[in-house]
Amino acid sequence: MPPSSSFILHPSSLANAPALIERLLPVQKLSAEAYKEQMSNQGKTLTALGSYWKGRKPLILNKACILGCLLPATDNPKRDLEIFEKLMAMDDESFVARWPRRAKPREILATLSIARIADYFVSDPPLLLPPSAPVDWSKPELAGVKVRWRDDVSELERRQLEVQMLPPTPYRQRVEAAKRPEEVMDMVHVHIWEAVNTHLGTDAHSFPELVEQLGLMRFGHRPRIGDTFCGSGQIPFEAARLGCDVYASDLNPVACMLTWGAFHIVGGSPDSRVELECQQRQLIEQVQAEIDKLGVETDGHGWRTKAFLYCVEVRCPQTGWMVPLIPSLIISRGKMAIAELVPDEKRKRYDISVRTGVSQDDVERAAKGTVRTDGRGQDPYLFHAVDGVEYRTKISTLRGDFRDKESGNGNKLRQWEKSDFKPRPEDIFQERLYAIHWMRAKPGKKTFDYEFRAVTEADLKREQTVENFVSQHLADWQAKGWLPDMRIEPGYNTDQPIRERGWTHWHQLFNSRQLLVNGLFNRYSTTAALKLGVNQAANWNSKLSQWHSSPGVDAVNHTFYNQALNTFLNYGTRSSHYLSKQVEMDCKSFSLLQIATSVRCSSAESLEEKCDVFVTDPPYGDAVNYDEILEFFIAWLRKNPPAEFADWVWDSRRSLAIKGDGEDFRRGMVAAYQRMTECMPDNGIQVIMFTHQSGSLWADMANIVWASGLQVTAAWYVVTETESAMREGSYVKGTVLLVLRKRSGMHKTTRDDLAWEIQEEVEKQIRDLTGLNQEAKGLYRDENVFEDADIQMAGYAAALRVLTRYLIIDGRDMTAEAIRPRVKGETTFVDGLIAFAVDTANQCLVPQGIPERHWKEFTGAERFYLKLLDLEAKGLKTLDNYQNFAKAFKVRDFRALMGSQRANEARLRSAVEFGKDEMSEGSELHQSVLRAVLYSMMELAKNVDSNDVLAHLILNVPDYYSNQTQRERVVELADYLAKKLETLRPDEASAARVLREMVKNQRLG
């Protein structure tokens, strides 16, 4: 809808306005939304393009960052927050549209109190309804009455009424039950535009209109968002979906391809999608026709293969028998199908039969195959029995592992040559097909019958046909680029297949069938969009694809179920039919209209494009070696990329990839961010995301920011953990968002002045956010906009904001200081400043009930315990709080202070649980007043005589008599603990009260 004729927009009127994200961000709600998206796995919008990509940043988080940069922070923060939440579909009325089902008028009338029903509804026949609701529909005279909304009731009014039908649960639970905003994108926002336009002075009825107008007001044109570490394209896609122009780049061509796919496939026009589906159908038919010509996936009796199960086979050095290495002989728990080894004494080998519908006992017995271990972390070994005698040989022994002083670790596996695509007869590890999953269409139906069968002579003949084909065509297909011929360069992840199998080239990670089928898909994928399916084929059909035998699964898993290149002793292989499901990529569709998007394959430091805003997620302390693992795909595509990708460098350029956390990392990051700063206007904004949080995060960032000519304006922490991380129990992931502007001027200061300034800024920041918490009470029911950890993070940001404003501190040029090479273990000037800033921020976060003057004197571990107890008393129990505060208070090992470290049920150790622990010299609580108080509480809880308790306390508190404040502290701490423990642990609370009175009333002298 074009802006109305009376609307006047003032270009650049917001040019110097602070951005909303520099003042506020509803991080708690955002965490709930980001978590919901992360948990939706295959339901994620872009995942179907490449499920192998690890570390996708949630779209909802990206949306918040981009909007947060474009929206202004006005002098009405509460209204800013309200409007922002409407735009994020986090407001109550949006939840009506996000709810799985909307309430019907009859249900509304049965439930709500409505003074005049006629204000909202019309009924048929009229006049039978009572004038007000709730209505008792059980009355016989109302049986046939129909009700519907009045036509003149606006959508906003309807939603305002319907909101009252939603359960009044906390936000997190509400989000769990609701759809994600993008799932109802076409209608979720219809009610917001009037309020948005009134607040912002815009005239928009959609995101592209709003974004265009905000861009004009801030930058004089539609905003252009850049991401030079674009990865799978999550940030660029969201920017484009909002209506921004977008520049995306990445060093890695596979990342560029996924980003291209996000724009042109998921974001493609409806016509282009129809065209793609047509191309995909054609491709699948072409591959199928070739396979059928070879006759290698059918048995001639109406059955087609679905999947093949292969295993490694070795000669047992003790018995001379050839033994298949199959860790579990269960083939399907659902079908109760197992493989059985049938000894062939004569040939000293095993036949493998397949039995289906066996007993539960048989299945459990089959769980123990020929590869076993004696517990986690123990070496696996080959296990088999001949004539009742059991033989065990470690897999490492079979491989011939050795340790050599000169050449390091090694083994006796032959290193495969480029022409090898299967083991040679003399190789230690042979490969063997041991079962086949067959399928046949049910007569007249679209469903199939399935069965597992043992391998027959006819199957082996078909295997031979496949091998012969590959053998004849390998060199030619490699030359044409249909099959990989690239060497596996050694590296952290790539060493694994080399070491464990002797594979030296990427095509050796695929068996003959996989080479044939994947190669055919590659050959006939002639367009850019189809090439994305080739990567899917490689991912879902390699020797690193595990067979899943769980009930109802019976499937071949994908290679990148994690971010390593793990080899398996048995694995699955997909038939062409089964693989085509993955090649088809069942993608969602969000047409991106009239948006200028570009994708370039280049290093971030060679950026040449101007952008108004950069939102980036750099590889900070990255656990994923993108450069190494993506070579798995580069190998398939590098020789004949389609025209769209032909300019890209089809090499992972490992040496240019930014990774780790050392000197090279810092240099790479500075070069990248310096360049981005140069490429943005003076009023440009940047958001940098970090998922990793090492203790040195703040110092690292301050250095990079300084050296790049930027300054921090805000920082936020959003929890983006996944269920798998939660299941691991003690590891919760969060993302830090750092907001930055160009540093202006050449300001100088001294450390002494800084101290004051930091203190003031941190205090102001904390005041502002706690103030907003209060103001938004109505909007947030009983929840907080910001929890303590968020306020603490904002406190750090305030400190960084002050620090990074200056170019010269104590006569030192901070840009030079930031890039100065480090000696290992050295604490630099910057480290010192950051530690000081963080300390200052912590000082300002005194828990209620502790006098500020004492807070400053507590050790980090004491502050940690006291602060976290305060949060526990408020009902917070997520482990990441503990992790974050431990870092903040510099507690070396906070785990020693924990009673539970479960992700969502974390808590501190109680006095009784501590018992006599953590008293000795190595402990961070050693000789602390808090430890002495907890000890006394433990004794009191165990009914130790009070005189003894007091005597022990006097011994445990250093300078008890000589330093009056020590006693004061005991009283204060006991009082504090009593209050905080009242509902958590009433017994200990009572012990704390007794202790407080004992010490207060103690006669001295």
Ligand SMILES: C[S@@+](CC[C@H](N)C(=O)[O-])C[C@H]1O[C@@H](n2cnc3c(N)ncnc32)[C@H](O)[C@@H]1O
């Ligand atoms: C953490 S990932 C980005 C993930 C992305 N935000 C997503 O949601 O999928 C970091 C990316 O930086 C890229 N990268 C590493 N070094 C680079 C460099 N020097 N220049 C450009 N990109 C680089 C990697 O290839 C990787 O794709």
